[in-house]
Amino acid sequence: MFRISTEPLDPAALQRTLADAHAGACVTFEGWVRDHNDGRPVLALDYEAYAPLAEKEGARILAEAREKFAIVGAVCIHRVGSLRIGDLAVWVGVSAAHRGAAFDACRFVIDETKARVPVWKKEHYADGDTAWINCATRGDHAAAVKS
Amino acid sequence: MITIHIQYFAILREQRGVAGETLSTPAGTAAALYDELRTRHSFSLPRDRVRAAVDESFVAWDTPLRDGQTVVFIPPVAGG
Structure with a gap:
């Protein structure tokens, strides 16, 4: 299951969805909003997604994880909206018979999600600037768009 | 001429308004559509930094457009 969520994520509830008698391991990853990026103090983040395509591409990533690794279940939920420092932005959980596959698949899912899923992040800095991450262009002062 | 629906996200939504x-x-x-819109609205991202999606699927840039389709241009993603 891959979902985009406008509501806060509940890791305990998400983890329960992975419960399975065949699973001897469960690896989870939590992405949190941190207070700095590239040396600049960050106050808050806005996440935005093209939800239909994000969920399609996310489902493809989970299917690839199932093909590559001997796992039992895999879930990834990405939050959208305005988040504050410390908020949970993304949660990945993978269950497997053994820990190796669970660790590897969890890493694969978060790496591919960051690289492929249409989710965007706008940082709000302490100095009042904002920037869409990864969207800087030359001559465009760190992609800063004054808000 | 064909009629196309366009949805904008993130930096492109802000630059288009x-x-x-x-x-x-x-x-x-x-x-051709991205080039047309980039010229008209001064989008900062060159086309090689953007991907195209038609009717909720990624497509190659040279995919022909048909009347009534929904196009989304995907700026560099930054989830996680």
């Missing part, structure tokens, strides 16, 4: 629009265009491909 709207979340979506429907327009008539001579553009035969997603590439």
